[in-house]
Amino acid sequence: MTDLSPELRPDEAGPAWFRQLRRGVDGVTVALNVAGTLLIFLVMLLVNFDVIGRNFFASPISGVPEMVSMSIVAIVFLQIAQTFRKGRLTRTEAVLGYLERRAPRLRVLLDLIFAAASALLIWQLFAASLPLFNKAWVRGTFEGTVGDFTAPVWPVKLIILIGCAALLVQLVLFAASALFRLIEGKGPES
Structure with missing residues (x-):
């Protein structure tokens, strides 16, 4: 049985310096x-405390909807690079599996093209998010209602940038691994 995930094993393609770099980047991605x-976990606790406070003490926690909505965005961007690294993003396994069996080098070439196109897309997302972070930082943009609850927006905007950067690095390393496999004449599974 072959593993179609893009996660690199230490014995996979590329020179030793590349595998070492990959291990370091993977450590940051896992963090x-x-x-x-x-x-x-913290959002879950917050929502539960809010429900308990609201129902049993008639005292809800201010700002829970705002904190939850900002946290959902932060969670997605904190975990997207690991999701890609583990091969858990949506894709058509039937086509990829067929190509891996029939034309393994074509499958690797498609991996390379996919990674390059995805990297360009994520770069555009990063570039579009950077001015939004700067604006939130400079203007002190906040979420909530003055006098009740306010939270700055810039931390979430920063997490979006960090998540985009982490995914971009993973995509570049995945593309480099595919390129090494093509050069070495290896298929998706070495």
């Missing part, structure tokens, strides 16, 4: 994923 998981 971002853990931060996203902790944020999920």
Whole structure:
């Protein structure tokens, strides 16, 4: 059985420096994923405390809807690079599996094209998000209602940039791995 995930194993394609770089980047990606998981746990606690406070003490926690909506965006961007690294993004496995069996080098070439196109898309998202972060930082943009609850927006905008950067690095490393496999004459599974 072959593993179609883009996650690189230490014995996969590329020179030793590349595999070492990949391990370091993967460590950062895992740390971002853990931060996203902790944020999920904190949001869960916050919502539960809000429901308990609202129903049993008639005292809800101010700003819960705003914090939850901002947290959902942060969670997605904290975990997107790990999702890609583990091969859990939506894709057509039937076509890729067929290509892997019939034309493994074509499958690797498609991986390379996919990674390059995805990297361009994520770069555009990063470039479009950067001015939004700057605006939120400079203007002190906040979410909520003055006098009740306010939270600055810039931390979420920063997390979007960090998540885009982490995914971009993963995509570039995935493309480089595919290129090394093409050069070395290896298919998706070495």
